[in-house]
Amino acid sequence: MTVRQVQHSGDIRDDVTADFTAAFGGSPQGVWSAPGRVNLIGDHTDYNDGFVLPFAINRRTVVALSPRADSVARVATSFTDEVAEIDLRELTPDAVSGWSAYVLGVAWALGQHGADLEAVPGFDAFVDSTVPVGAGLSSSAALESALAVALNDIWRLGLDARTLARVGQLAENEVVGAPTGILDQSASLLSREDAVLFLDCRSLEAEVIPTGFAEAGLEVLVIDTRVEHAHADGGYRSRREACERGAAALGVPALRDLTVDDLQRAQRLLDDETFRRVRHVVTEDQRVLDTVAALRTEGPLAIGGLLDASHASMRDDFEISVPELDLAVEVAQANGAIGARMTGGGFGGSAIALAPSDAISRIRVAIDGAFAEHGFGQPEMFTVVPSAGALRDR
Ligand code: GLA
Numbered sequence: 165m166t167v168r169q170v171q172h173s174g175d176i177r178d179d180v181t182a183d184f185t186a187a188f189g190g191s192p193q194g195v196w197s198a199p200g201r202v203n204l205i206g207d208h209t210d211y212n213d214g215f216v217l218p219f220a221i222n223r224r225t226v227v228a229l230s231p232r233a234d235s236v237a238r239v240a241t242s243f244t245d246e247v248a249e250i251d252l253r254e255l256t257p258d259a260v261s262g263w264s265a266y267v268l269g270v271a272w273a274l275g276q277h278g279a280d281l282e283a284v285p286g287f288d289a290f291v292d293s294t295v296p297v298g299a300g301l302s303s304s305a306a307l308e309s310a311l312a313v314a315l316n317d318i319w320r321l322g323l324d325a326r327t328l329a330r331v332g333q334l335a336e337n338e339v340v341g342a343p344t345g346i347l348d349q350s351a352s353l354l355s356r357e358d359a360v361l362f363l364d365c366r367s368l369e370a371e372v373i374p375t376g377f378a379e380a381g382l383e384v385l386v387i388d389t390r391v392e393h394a395h396a397d398g399g400y401r402s403r404r405e406a407c408e409r410g411a412a413a414l415g416v417p418a419l420r421d422l423t424v425d426d427l428q429r430a431q432r433l434l435d436d437e438t439f440r441r442v443r444h445v446v447t448e449d450q451r452v453l454d455t456v457a458a459l460r461t462e463g464p465l466a467i468g469g470l471l472d473a474s475h476a477s478m479r480d481d482f483e484i485s486v487p488e489l490d491l492a493v494e495v496a497q498a499n500g501a502i503g504a505r506m507t508g509g510g511f512g513g514s515a516i517a518l519a520p521s522d523a524i525s526r527i528r529v530a531i532d533g534a535f536a537e538h539g540f541g542q543p544e545m546f547t548v549v550p551s552a553g554a555l556r557d558r
Contacts, residue, residue: 177197180226180228180242184288188238188288190230193229193230193231194230194314195228196226196310196314196555196557197225197310198309198555199222199223199306200221200303200352201306201348201352203351203508204217205451207509208445208448208509209445209452210345210347211343211346212365212411212418214448215452216350217360217456218355219355219359219360219551220551220553221301221549221550223293223296224306224310225292226310229314230287232287235284236286237252238287238289240289241263243263243293243297244263252271255272260272265339265340266307266335266339267289269338270335271311271315273331273332273334274323276331277327277334279321284319289311298392300512302351302352309553312331312353313353313555326353326368329350330349332348332349333345336349343401347365350365353553354553355551357552358377359550360373362452362456365420374459376463376464377518379463380463382465383549384548384549385546386515387544388544388545389488389540389543390488390541390543391541392512393509393511399484406441407419409438410434410439423446424446427447430446445482447473448477451470451473464518467518469503471505471518472493472497472503472504472505474505484510489506489512491534491535492515496515496519500523501519501523502518502520504516531543531545532545
């Protein structure tokens with residue numbers, strides 16, 4: 165999607181309220197917001213029914229919204245001049261495209277989860293965001309989740325956060341057309357401050373685990389390589405297919421049903437490439453479990469090696485890294501990070517480095533220098549803190 169990034173100096177909730185009034189007149193009935201996420205560890209495990217460990221970040225998508233007297237839905241945003249408009253009675257997955265597919269896709273997906281789109285009121289919505297687009301920080305899930313909580317409220321649907329995560333995923337899969345799992349929407353809807361979300365993607369059972377980052381003097385630096393990725397096509401889909409092929413050949417419903425002890429058999433039965441895809445997923449599930457155990461017992465200083473091993477597995481076995489991500493990770497590791505890895509779907513986007521607060525500026529300078537030396541475009545870097553999931557702000 166073509167978007168422009170907007171800079172915010174004040175409270176984004178004030179801006180979005182004022183923008184709503186300028187676009188539609190009157191005051192919004194409410195303001196809702198949902199965060200982007202980073203995944204601490206556990207990538208490409210979600211659609212294999214496995215384990216993930218994300219947290220919501222302190223960058224949010226905010227929506228000001230009011231119901232209308234008719235059945236028209238209108239959505240405006242500060243990042244494009246285009247105003248999306250559709251009659252809810254005519255809403256189908258094919259009727260919307262571009263950025264509005266995320267927003268109106270959620271309205272359609274709520275229709276699949278019990279909302280009567282023949283009866284509910286239309287709405288005016290103004291959307292703004294501080295989640296960078298195309299950075300692999302789930303700006304799309306933030307958008308879907310913000311709309312999902314807003315419409316759940318004004319349509320009085322009473323759906324819980326897990327169901328709203330399914331709604332966002334359905335919008336993404338069926339309307340946007342990206343074959344993604346449940347990680348991003350769950351992180352955006354279920355996360356809590358200062359904690360990671362330990363999610364079983366098969367049962368959707370979730371547990372909130374305190375990170376202990378601040379107590380240990382650690383911070384998470386995001387390195388957005390500015391290498392654009394898209395999950396509707398290409399690599400993401402083919403990795404997913406390889407996992408499904410591997411599970412079928414090994415006679416299990418999903419790769420979640422294998423453990424590291426099954427890898428020898430897997431190696432005998434699968435071609436080399438499929439085997440390496442499977443090995444990534446199986447070992448990554450184990451690394452999530454090990455990270456949870458380490459956070460519970462020894463604390464966050466003990467998880468660095470798991471983050472590093474996860475990156476190596478995504479680079480070598482799953483082959484979803486790019487040179488910019490590898491460089492960011494290597495330079496962070498060499499300059500004081502206790503662990504670093506690419507995060508999210510891959511093929512671009514962001515890496516994270518877990519590092520002592522006093523090493524952060526050294527890491528940033530070193531990464532800037534290394535990127536310049538390699539002739540790579542300048543990355544964006546900022547620290548993030550584990551934050552609350554989607555909520556009604558006003
Ligand atoms: C993207 C998808 C998620 C998940 C990650 C990889 O972010 O949207 O569902 O598969 O990639 O862990």
